[in-house]
Amino acid sequence: MSSIPDGFPISLQSWPSTEGDPKKSLPFMIQRIRDERGGFLNANEESLRREIAEAGADDEDDGTSEEEDDEEEEKPDRQKELMKAREEMLAQIEYAHQHTMFALDFVSLLLSKDQPTQASMTISPFLRETLPLGTLGADKIHASKVTDAVKEDNKHVAKGFKIQNLNKTVDSILASASRLEKEIEVETKYWEQVLAVSENGWAVCRLPNEKQTLGVRFGFSEASATFRNRSLAALRREPDGSIYLDQGIATAEPQYVRVRIQSNIGECGSSTVPSATADDAPIEARIQQARNTIFDTELWQELNREARTLASFGVRSKDDTITCPLSPNKTIILDLVSLDDYSPAPPRSDDYIAEGISLALHLLLSYAHRQNFHRRTQTPAPLSAYKRPNPPYALLRPLISRVNHQSTLSSIHALLVPLCSILTSTSLSPPPTYTLTKPSRLEQLSKLPPTEATILSLIDHLQVQLTLSLTPACNIILKTRTLLFPLANTNFNLTLEPADSFMHEACRAPGVVDHWRKAHDYILFATSCALAGSFASPPTKVPEGENGAGGAARWEATTRPHVLRRVQGQTGQGKSKHLSFSLEDFTASQKKGLRLRVSWEWMGGVLEHMPGGLDSRSPGAGRGKKVVKGEGFYEWVLLEGESQVVGRGMAGEGGAWVEGVPVKSLKEVVEIAERD
Amino acid sequence: MHELFLTAHISDDDRPGALRILQGYCAMSPVPILRRRLYWKGPLTRNRGIDSAFIMAQGQKVPLWRTLNEQLTRQAYIVTLLYDITRDQFPKPDAPDEEKPIMDCDAIHGTLQWTDLPDPAGARPVNSRLSVTIEGEKGLCNLLESSSYRFHGEIVEEGYRFVHGNVVIYLTRYLDIPAKFQEMEYEGKPKVNRSMPPYESLQPFDSENKWIITASSQVLSANDLEYMKKGTDELMEVKTDFEGFFDFQSRDRHIFDTRVKT
Numbered sequence: 040m041s042s043i044p045d046g047f048p049i050s051l052q053s054w055p056s057t058e059g060d061p062k063k064s065l066p067f068m069i070q071r072i073r074d075e076r077g078g079f080l081n082a083n084e085e086s087l088r089r090e091i092a093e094a095g096a097d098d099e100d101d102g103t104s105e106e107e108d109d110e111e112e113e114k115p116d117r118q119k120e121l122m123k124a125r126e127e128m129l130a131q132i133e134y135a136h137q138h139t140m141f142a143l144d145f146v147s148l149l150l151s152k153d154q155p156t157q158a159s160m161t162i163s164p165f166l167r168e169t170l171p172l173g174t175l176g177a178d179k180i181h182a183s184k185v186t187d188a189v190k191e192d193n194k195h196v197a198k199g200f201k202i203q204n205l206n207k208t209v210d211s212i213l214a215s216a217s218r219l220e221k222e223i224e225v226e227t228k229y230w231e232q233v234l235a236v237s238e239n240g241w242a243v244c245r246l247p248n249e250k251q252t253l254g255v256r257f258g259f260s261e262a263s264a265t266f267r268n269r270s271l272a273a274l275r276r277e278p279d280g281s282i283y284l285d286q287g288i289a290t291a292e293p294q295y296v297r298v299r300i301q302s303n304i305g306e307c308g309s310s311t312v313p314s315a316t317a318d319d320a321p322i323e324a325r326i327q328q329a330r331n332t333i334f335d336t337e338l339w340q341e342l343n344r345e346a347r348t349l350a351s352f353g354v355r356s357k358d359d360t361i362t363c364p365l366s367p368n369k370t371i372i373l374d375l376v377s378l379d380d381y382s383p384a385p386p387r388s389d390d391y392i393a394e395g396i397s398l399a400l401h402l403l404l405s406y407a408h409r410q411n412f413h414r415r416t417q418t419p420a421p422l423s424a425y426k427r428p429n430p431p432y433a434l435l436r437p438l439i440s441r442v443n444h445q446s447t448l449s450s451i452h453a454l455l456v457p458l459c460s461i462l463t464s465t466s467l468s469p470p471p472t473y474t475l476t477k478p479s480r481l482e483q484l485s486k487l488p489p490t491e492a493t494i495l496s497l498i499d500h501l502q503v504q505l506t507l508s509l510t511p512a513c514n515i516i517l518k519t520r521t522l523l524f525p526l527a528n529t530n531f532n533l534t535l536e537p538a539d540s541f542m543h544e545a546c547r548a549p550g551v552v553d554h555w556r557k558a559h560d561y562i563l564f565a566t567s568c569a570l571a572g573s574f575a576s577p578p579t580k581v582p583e584g585e586n587g588a589g590g591a592a593r594w595e596a597t598t599r600p601h602v603l604r605r606v607q608g609q610t611g612q613g614k615s616k617h618l619s620f621s622l623e624d625f626t627a628s629q630k631k632g633l634r635l636r637v638s639w640e641w642m643g644g645v646l647e648h649m650p651g652g653l654d655s656r657s658p659g660a661g662r663g664k665k666v667v668k669g670e671g672f673y674e675w676v677l678l679e680g681e682s683q684v685v686g687r688g689m690a691g692e693g694g695a696w697v698e699g700v701p702v703k704s705l706k707e708v709v710e711i712a713e714r715d
Numbered sequence: 716m717h718e719l720f721l722t723a724h725i726s727d728d729d730r731p732g733a734l735r736i737l738q739g740y741c742a743m744s745p746v747p748i749l750r751r752r753l754y755w756k757g758p759l760t761r762n763r764g765i766d767s768a769f770i771m772a773q774g775q776k777v778p779l780w781r782t783l784n785e786q787l788t789r790q791a792y793i794v795t796l797l798y799d800i801t802r803d804q805f806p807k808p809d810a811p812d813e814e815k816p817i818m819d820c821d822a823i824h825g826t827l828q829w830t831d832l833p834d835p836a837g838a839r840p841v842n843s844r845l846s847v848t849i850e851g852e853k854g855l856c857n858l859l860e861s862s863s864y865r866f867h868g869e870i871v872e873e874g875y876r877f878v879h880g881n882v883v884i885y886l887t888r889y890l891d892i893p894a895k896f897q898e899m900e901y902e903g904k905p906k907v908n909r910s911m912p913p914y915e916s917l918q919p920f921d922s923e924n925k926w927i928i929t930a931s932s933q934v935l936s937a938n939d940l941e942y943m944k945k946g947t948d949e950l951m952e953v954k955t956d957f958e959g960f961f962d963f964q965s966r967d968r969h970i971f972d973t974r975v976k977t
Contacts, residue, residue, distance in 0.1 A: 260742060412743075415743070415878065416741075416743045416746070416878050417878065418876075418878065418883055419878065419880070419881045419883070419933075420933075421716055421933040421934055421935040422881055422932065422933065422934045422935065422939075422942040422945055422946050423934070423935035423936065423939065423942060424939065424942070425935075
């Protein structure tokens with residue numbers, strides 16, 4: 040019990056009494072003494088007596104009578120008070136005994152854990168029944184070994200740890216600050232590049248499937264759905280803040296549609312293929328490459344779609360290449376090449392053709408996109424079961440049409456240049472000429488934007504008007520028109536001018552023909568007729584009995600407009616001479632050429648009969664043959680690749696060849712025919 | 716032809732924003748609309764429809780005219796003639812009469828438009844009505860006059876057109892021609908103006924100058940339930956897309972009633 044501290048609060052107050060005046064009870068008095076005097080320690084008999092004496096002196100005067108009364112009253116109550124005090128004392132003793140027994144029980148129970156036998160002897164039966172022994176125990180605890188020095192040391196250690204952790208915290212904050220600073224720099228760099236991409240006109244948006252990621256739309260909104268959906272790439276950040284283009288599952292391999300020209304002797308031209316962008320190239324260059332790649336991929340797909348519909352025009356799609364005839368001895372070859380493993384070809388002669396075709400194909404795909412936009416923004420047709428057709432874009436079709444048109448123009452020039460040279464050499468006055476004019480479609484296309492009007496004027500309604508002025512009384516007008524639909528079909532509309540020309544009856548224009556050969560033949564025939572017509576006089580009636588020879592004999596037209604007739608002698612009895620004009624292609628010494636032949640011969644008694652003799656006679660065939668007097672021919676010949684017209688012919692009985700320069704004029708030849 | 720449509724309206728202040736939103740939504744620049752709308756009232760009695768000889772002379776459009784005639788003989792309707800105009804065809808405010816551009820409606824191509832009373836509201840969440848539109852016709856005023864139709868009045872429609880898939884979205888408002896500019900044959904009987912009043916004198920038909928947004932989809936035949944559903948779905952998709960911007964609604968069908976009241 041020695042370990043109980045001094046201040047342990049144990050109250051040894053007396054048990055409160057419930058009998059008599061509570062103010063005179065012993066517990067009350069003890070409490071009063073403790074309150075008034077601070078306990079019994081400061082109160083002894085002597086001090087109490089002195090206090091009473093002092094108090095008695097003060098109350099001597101007025102207290103005498105009271106004391107007497109008290110003494111009288113105290114005497115009979117003394118015994119009673121003693122008894123009462125005894126009872127109180129006994130109660131207090133009982134109270135103390137009870138507490139002592141409680142204390143004994145407590146101590147016994149406490150000791151019962153270590154010394155149960157000894158404790159059981161002192162523990163009360165009530166407690167023994169109520170609680171089992173050993174339920175309360177006490178152990179001696181070792182006194183703390185922590186000294187002040189240790190405490191001081193611990194304080195130092197704690198302070199050290201605190202300083203160490205503070206330093207760590209500061210370092211961590213500094214590291215975070217520097218990391219954040221670096222992150223800010225990286226983010227700033229990233230966003231600057233994103234902003235630059237946006238400011239350069241690229242559409243930047245959030246990815247539909249990754250809302251937190253920015254993407255750039257590099258494709259074309261009017262492309263077909265497949266390519267439109269692939270035209271969005273993520274702009275992801277590299278650790279250093281630079282951007283890289285993430286095209287997802289779509290191939291990022293740069294590709295390009297290459298155009299090559301192949302002739303009979305091999306490849307003779309190729310379009311320029313751009314080089315692949317380096318991996319460390321600026322982001323915009325990579326976006327542009329992605330755009331070009333998706334554009335060329337779409338171009339390649341559309342070319343393949345269209346090629347399947349143009350097989351009848353010689354377009355073939357085979358082994359990842361498309362071939363399309365360009366001319367009789369040249370072919371266009373198209374293929375899709377990867378830029379990564381492409382090595383440029385050396386310059387060749389037809390590179391410019393390939394380059395032009397490549398450019399045209401790209402322009403035509405852009406034009407097709409523009410057409411898609413127009414269709415999309417028009418009021419749509421009502422919803423119905425009727426499916427709108429989705430024909431392939433016109434990419435090769437315009438090329439074929441243009442090639443056909445150019446071919447037609449070449450054919451026209453190939454005919455008319457030698458024709459005019461020959462006619463000029465015949466000294467016709469005025470010399471025949473031809474002009475080509477292209478009707479302007481500007482008024483029709485004025486409502487379209489300039490770019491579309493330009494494209495449309497190059498590919499659609501390819502028209503040319505040819506005016507061949509033969510004589511003042513005869514002009515041949517040829518209008519050619521090459522249409523895109525149906526494909527590459529060239530129409531030739533032939534008319535004659537002026538409206539009152541004699542040719543309208545003699546050599547009626549066929550109107551619209553669909554093949555150049557027919558137009559070619561008509562032009563030669565009409566020219567022959569026009570030449571014949573220029574020497575024809577209106578038919579005259581020779582008076583009966585008058586000799587034709589003595590009259591003014593003239594060349595008259597016959598039912599065949601390129602043949603003239605001259606009657607010698609009386610009508611119906613004499614011989615008539617026929618003068619024939621013919622223009623034809625011919626081949627001599629493996630060279631093609633054009634020939635104008637004027638031939639004359641007698642038609643004895645049978646009018647308007649022209650045997651094939653002189654007309655079909657070639658210059659070589661004429662040699663060594665006898666010519667009847669009064670018959671003959673003369674021809675003007677221009678061979679391909681030559682600029683000089685050659686004139687040759689023979690006339691009269693045993694006539695000799697006349698060949699070379701100077702070339703006779705047509706008028707001279709007709710005069711010879713008249714004289715013979 | 717059956718027309719499915721939903722309408723919303725916005726104030727004039729919201730028009731620029733609405734144009735930008737629609738421009739982005741439809742990925743196209745707005746197509747401006749400016750046209751005269753001439754209303755012709757059908758006869759309540761002796762309604763003999765359109766001359767059958769005229770109908771038979773219309774070539775490929777005979778089925779359209781025949782359908783229209785069937786409807787017009789069944790009931791007296793208000794028929795609308797549409798004529799596109801340009802701002803140049805409106806005279807200046809102080810222009811003398813001789814300088815005002817003359818516009819003879821019978822000499823230019825116009826569009827005849829007839830729409831029926833929309834179908835009763837059912838399970839379909841959009842308005843739907845039968846309609847006939849015949850475009851590119853001359854002499855329509857003469858035709859209606861000869862069919863006993865009476866010119867009722869004219870307003871000018873101004874707006875923009877957008878296309879989103881199969882849905883055409885119109886943002887329009889109507890401008891009324893002041894009474895003093897309306898030419899009259901005699902008191903109480905207006906006639907078609909030969910020249911337009913100054914544009915500045917036109918008054919918004921709606922007192923609050925609201926603009927109407929109409930999302931419309933056309934279906935060739937109402938019997939084709941598959942395409943009716945498709946048209947309805949596309950309109951509802953538009954409605955959903957614009958939730959919070961434009962309040963597209965299916966309105967009370969009597970707002971669009973074109974029948975002549977007895």
